[in-house]
Amino acid sequence: MSQLFDNSEMQQLVTTFLTEADEFIEDMEAGLLALEENSADKGLIDQVFRAAHSLKGSSMAVGLTQVGSFTHQLEALLLEVKDGRLAISPAVIGTLLKCNDHVKTMIEGLKKDLSATFDSSVLIQDINTFRSSKTKVETPVTTGFGFFDEEPAAAPSMSAHNGENEEDGAESTHQPNTPESNGAKPASSSVRSGEQIKVSQEKIDKLVNNIGEMAILLTVLEEQLMQVAGSKLQGTVKQLYKISKDVQDVSISLRMLPVKPVFQKLKRIVRDVSAKLNKKVDLHLIGEDFEIDKSILDMVSDPLVHIVRNAADHGIETPSDRRKAGKDPVGQISLEACHENGRLVFYVIDDGQGIDAERVRAKAAKLGLIDGKKELSHDELVNLIFHPGFSTKDQVTDISGRGVGMDVVRNNIQKMSGEIEIKTEKGRGSMFKITVPQTFSIIDGTVVQAANQRYVIPLADILESVRVSEGSLIQSSAIGQVFTLRGEKLPAFRLDELFEETRNQGAQEQIAMIAKTRDDTFAIIVDEIIGRQPIVIKNLGTEMQDYKEFSGSTILGDGKPALIIELSTLIRRSGQKKKLPGLGKERMSA
Amino acid sequence: MSFLRNSDEKVVKKVSDVNRYLEFNLGDERFAIPLLTVKEVIAVPETTKVPFTPDYYLGVMNLRGQVLSVIDLRRRMSIVPKGVTTETAVIITDLGFTHLGVVVDSINRVLAVEGTDFAPPPEIEKNYKTDFVTGCYKSDKHLVLFLDVNKILDCEDKELLKKTQETAAAS
Numbered sequence: 122m123s124q125l126f127d128n129s130e131m132q133q134l135v136t137t138f139l140t141e142a143d144e145f146i147e148d149m150e151a152g153l154l155a156l157e158e159n160s161a162d163k164g165l166i167d168q169v170f171r172a173a174h175s176l177k178g179s180s181m182a183v184g185l186t187q188v189g190s191f192t193h194q195l196e197a198l199l200l201e202v203k204d205g206r207l208a209i210s211p212a213v214i215g216t217l218l219k220c221n222d223h224v225k226t227m228i229e230g231l232k233k234d235l236s237a238t239f240d241s242s243v244l245i246q247d248i249n250t251f252r253s254s255k256t257k258v259e260t261p262v263t264t265g266f267g268f269f270d271e272e273p274a275a276a277p278s279m280s281a282h283n284g285e286n287e288e289d290g291a292e293s294t295h296q297p298n299t300p301e302s303n304g305a306k307p308a309s310s311s312v313r314s315g316e317q318i319k320v321s322q323e324k325i326d327k328l329v330n331n332i333g334e335m336a337i338l339l340t341v342l343e344e345q346l347m348q349v350a351g352s353k354l355q356g357t358v359k360q361l362y363k364i365s366k367d368v369q370d371v372s373i374s375l376r377m378l379p380v381k382p383v384f385q386k387l388k389r390i391v392r393d394v395s396a397k398l399n400k401k402v403d404l405h406l407i408g409e410d411f412e413i414d415k416s417i418l419d420m421v422s423d424p425l426v427h428i429v430r431n432a433a434d435h436g437i438e439t440p441s442d443r444r445k446a447g448k449d450p451v452g453q454i455s456l457e458a459c460h461e462n463g464r465l466v467f468y469v470i471d472d473g474q475g476i477d478a479e480r481v482r483a484k485a486a487k488l489g490l491i492d493g494k495k496e497l498s499h500d501e502l503v504n505l506i507f508h509p510g511f512s513t514k515d516q517v518t519d520i521s522g523r524g525v526g527m528d529v530v531r532n533n534i535q536k537m538s539g540e541i542e543i544k545t546e547k548g549r550g551s552m553f554k555i556t557v558p559q560t561f562s563i564i565d566g567t568v569v570q571a572a573n574q575r576y577v578i579p580l581a582d583i584l585e586s587v588r589v590s591e592g593s594l595i596q597s598s599a600i601g602q603v604f605t606l607r608g609e610k611l612p613a614f615r616l617d618e619l620f621e622e623t624r625n626q627g628a629q630e631q632i633a634m635i636a637k638t639r640d641d642t643f644a645i646i647v648d649e650i651i652g653r654q655p656i657v658i659k660n661l662g663t664e665m666q667d668y669k670e671f672s673g674s675t676i677l678g679d680g681k682p683a684l685i686i687e688l689s690t691l692i693r694r695s696g697q698k699k700k701l702p703g704l705g706k707e708r709m710s711a
Numbered sequence: 712m713s714f715l716r717n718s719d720e721k722v723v724k725k726v727s728d729v730n731r732y733l734e735f736n737l738g739d740e741r742f743a744i745p746l747l748t749v750k751e752v753i754a755v756p757e758t759t760k761v762p763f764t765p766d767y768y769l770g771v772m773n774l775r776g777q778v779l780s781v782i783d784l785r786r787r788m789s790i791v792p793k794g795v796t797t798e799t800a801v802i803i804t805d806l807g808f809t810h811l812g813v814v815v816d817s818i819n820r821v822l823a824v825e826g827t828d829f830a831p832p833p834e835i836e837k838n839y840k841t842d843f844v845t846g847c848y849k850s851d852k853h854l855v856l857f858l859d860v861n862k863i864l865d866c867e868d869k870e871l872l873k874k875t876q877e878t879a880a881a882s
Contacts, residue, residue, distance in 0.1 A: 334776025574760060620762035659778040661771070662809035668763060674771055674778040682759045682771045682778045 135183045135235065140319075142179070142188075142228045148172040149221050151385050153214055154392065160209040169217075170199050176224065188227050191241045195220045198248045207251060215396070216247050218389070322415070325375045332372045333657040333676070336365050340678050373560060377412035380458050383422045384409045387429045387456060394433040401451040402437050404429075408458035413465050414560040420537050421467070421557050424530040428469045428553050429456060431526075436473030436551055446548065448472065465559050472550040476543075478502040485511065503545055507531045538564075538581050566656035566685065567634070568677065569647040571615075572622035577656050577675055577685040578645070582636050586650060589631040594646065604633050604644035611635070613644040619695050638689035645688065658685065670694060730829075732822040732848075734855060735802065735815040738790040741855045742815075743822055743848065748860065750803040750810065752818055755795055756781070772812055774803065781812035787863060792816065804860050813860065822855070824848060832856065 152169035159165065173196045181189035198217070201207035223244055230237040339362050346355050384406045395402040413421070437443075437452030444450050457468040478499050485491045485505045505511060509528040534541045539557035558564065558581075565580040593605045594613060604613035613633065617624050633644040656675045659682070665671070672687040732743035758770035758781050767786035771778050781801060785792040793799070798817035803810060832844045843862035848855035 330776045334773075337776070622762065659776070661778060662780050662811070664780050664809055664811065665761070665771075668761065670763065671761070674759075676773050676776065676778065680773055681757055682773045684759065684761060684771070 131183070135185065138179050138183045138185070139228055139232050142176060142224075145172040145176045146221060146225050146228065147382060147385065149176075149224075150218065150389060153217050153221065154385070154388050156209060157211065157214045157392070166199075166203050170196070170203050173199050185231065187239055187241070188224065188231070191220075191227070191239075191245070192224060194241075194245050194248050195224070198251055201252060211396070213251060216244075216251060220244050220248065320375075322376075325372075329372045329376070329657075330659070332365070332369050333659075336369055337676055337678065337680055339365055341680060373563060374412070376414050376416075376560065378415050378418055379410050379412050380418060381409040383418060383425060384456060384458075386422070387425060390426060390430055391433045391454060394430060395437070395452075398434065399439065400433070400437055401440055402433055403451055403453050405453065405455040405457075407455065411458040411460070411465060412559075413557070417465075417537055417557055417560070420533060421539070421555065424533050424541075424555065425456075425467060425469070427526070427530050428555075429454065432469060432471040432473065432551070436471040436475075438474050442474075446474075461556070464556050467553075467555040467557075469553040469555075470550065475547045475549050475551050476503055476506065476545040477547050481505050503543055506543070507541075538579065563655050563657055564685075565653065566675070567653050568651040568683065569616070569632075569634070570649040570651055571647045572617035572620060572624070574622075575651060575677060575681075575683045576616070577683050578634065578636075578688065579656075579672075579685065580653060582638065582688050584635045584637050584642070586632055586634045589633050589646060594631070594633070602646075604646070606633070606635060606644070611642060611644045613646055614692065614695060615646045617648075619691055636688050638692065641692070643692065656685065730824045730826070732824055732857065733802070734819040734822050735800075736817045736819060737785045737788060737815055738793060740790060741819065741853050742784075742858050743855055744802070744804065744858050744860055746821060748804045748806070750805045753801050753803065753812075755799050755801055755814065756812075769812075769814065772801075774810075774812070777810070779803070779810050779812050781814060782863075783814045784863070785814065785816065806861055811860065822848065829857075 149169050149172040152165050152172065156162065156165045156169065173192055177189055177192035177196050180186075180192060195217070198207070198220075202209060202213065207213065223239075223241060227237075227239045230239060339358070342358055343362060346358055349355075388404055388406065391402055391404045394400075432454050433452075437454065438446065438448075440450035443452065452471065452473060454469070454471045457470075459466055459468070479502075481502050482491070482497065482505075485502075485508070488511065490505060490508050490511065491497065506527045507530075511526065511528065531541050534555060534557065537557055539555060541556075542554040543551065544554075545551035566577040567580055567583060567586075568575055568577055570576075587606065589604075595603050595605070597603055600612075602613040602615070604611045615624065631646050631648060632650050633646055634650075636643055636645050658673045659675055661668075661671065661674055670687055670691045671684045673685045674682050675685060677683050731746040733746050733749050734741060734743040736742075753774070756772040756774070758772045760770045761768065761780075764770075767783045769781040769783050772781050783792070784790075793816045796816075799814065800818050801812045801814050802818070803812055828849050829846050830849045831846055832841070833847070843859050844856050845859050845862075846857045848857070
């Protein structure tokens with residue numbers, strides 16, 4: 122195999138194949154899952170078969186013989202199914218899915234190390250078992266499909282197309298004549314519907330940057346034109362401005378991807394979990410076409426997997442338990458994506474056993490997280506599941522959690538300035554609501570002025586802004602500054618002091634912005650609020666990555682950069698400093 | 712085979728590019744950095760101050776929509792700056808992982824340095840790190856020091872690291 126990689130052209134082909142393979146694997150998985158539900162759909166079998174065939178052809182062509190010979194076996198089994206010689210059963214689908222997983226493992230392994238080897242013997246054995254047993258199922262085609270009571274109409278339509286198919290199948294297995302065999306670029310595009318172009322994220326980011334800059338320049342231009350009254354130029358610039366807005370929107374949408382692949386992954390997980398635990402679960406997917414920034418999609422995927430897996434594992438009861446409780450033995454989980462207030466929301470709803478608040482209380486008390494006797498509301502108790510180190514299932518399963526559970530989920534969601542809420546009723550089920558921003562590249566922000574400089578505070582951090590009136594801001598020598606809001610005393614921080622800058626004496630009045638981070642509510646005092654506006658986020662260079670007080674920067678209307686403040690880190694920094702003097706340090710070393 | 716080809720490429724590169732340097736002044740002293748790391752030279756831009764940074768860190772600037780850090784090499788080297796004149800410029804350097812603006816007092820010329828003109832830096836006992844000076848230019852009556860901007864940042868990183876460690880120890 123190694124002789125292949127002497128020339129870089131071949132290496133290029135291999136790399137291309139490895140990235141493209143993901144798509145085929147995804148296609149195949151989606152097809153197989155759909156096929157399980159709707160075994161009569163010939164289009165689905167074709168889809169799966171095509172994916173397997175492309176995988177085989179391309180992997181052979183680039184010299185990845187391990188993948189090639191395994192997918193060849195896989196394809197052979199698929200051909201039996203396609204030609205109706207082997208009936209579709211959960212067992213067959215299960216094996217096919219496992220095979221697909223194996224291909225995925227191989228591809229991932231090869232991405233890291235091209236000389237990796239894999240053991241496919243067990244799966245090949247499984248495949249062969251099915252292939253040799255097929256004769257029993259084969260008999261008249263109709264009985265093969267009669268197996269599925271729900272789909273009695275399937276058989277005739279199957280057999281009607283049968284002849285035609287057999288020809289196709291035979292041709293594709295025996296003479297892979299497509300360009301693959303010539304060692305050329307895998308011929309994927311010709312098979313796929315809806316032509317697409319792959320573009321590197323870097324290029325898109327650059328485009329978004331440049332367009333953002335263009336928009337800023339246009340704003341400047343518009344301002345300058347005000348001085349040249351009556352000029353025809355004004356109209357032209359206005360039009361240009363409008364178009365540039367459109368272009369900006371399009372450029373941002375380039376980073377947006379549908380949530381569908383993640384949903385597909387969840388479908389698979391629910392299938393596997395319920396099969397393993399002998400549960401019956403219907404998963405309803407709603408809104409899989411909603412689009413979301415790629416980086417957010419990557420980040421929200423793990424939390425969703427965790428919650429959905431939990432719902433199938435812990436939430437939904439076994440069929441017999443459900444019957445006892447007077448419920449339909451088939452559990453329902455629904456996963457919905459939708460828009461709310463400009464943010465993307467995921468609902469995960471199950472009709473399982475819900476969370477038992479009293480069990481949560483007992484567990485939390487045992488772990489010493491709460492005082493067992495303390496009065497806590499139902500919601501407070503339920504929210505304890507987000508406490509680090511909390512996991513109610515005493516038995517650790519290989520399906521969900523090992524104590525790293527919901528707290529990690531919540532942290533991950535909060536990291537992207539999202540939120541998670543839970544509603545649950547014992548015996549009736551649970552609902553998780555996850556709210557995330559749709560894009561990172563633009564946020565709503567408040568531009569503020571402090572110490573003669575402008576900063577951006579994300580609007581999501583701010584509850585409200587109020588003018589500092591006489592006497593509402595008090596300096597206490599003991600605990601620092603205190604701001605009184607409607608009788609409530611909040612810790613207050615002057616932004617210029619936090620930045621160790623001298624205070625701008627000229628500022629007449631001050632604004633208190635009430636901010637809420639994960640643990641605290643506090644007031645940030647600024648000299649002036651300049652405005653609220655959409656903020657195009659620009660990343661700071663790697664040399665700035667240690668300054669966690671700033672999550673990024675932006676370019677304001679006048680072309681000057683401004684820093685975006687990460688309030689929670691900034692406040693923590695000031696807290697650390699206050700602890701600094703003397704005592705604590707000495708005690709630590711003693 | 713491939714090994715041979717690679718080394719050939721290196722030879723070619725050396726002749727054409729690697730030995731060209733951009734010479735500039737910091738105060739009255741002369742320095743030079745590899746021309747290949749220079750993206751462009753611009754007039755001193757408006758910068759936005761970044762709190763908590765060391766004094767030689769001028770702030771961030773807007774370079775056609777990209778936000779870049781700008782450092783003042785003169786303060787970094789404890790050289791008395793001449794003040795902003797028409798000569799003062801910012802060199803945008805490409806460090807591979809990031810772009811960085813570097814303020815200098817004036818841009819002088821491009822040096823084509825032959826291998827034999829290149830001498831290691833004179834060894835002087837110092838109580839601070841000077842390893843960002845990679846060498847000096849012999850064939851000139853002036854002293855021209857070759858700099859590695861990456862190394863200058865390294866020192867900055869180390870300072871930062873120290874600072875964060877101190878903070879961590881204090882908490």
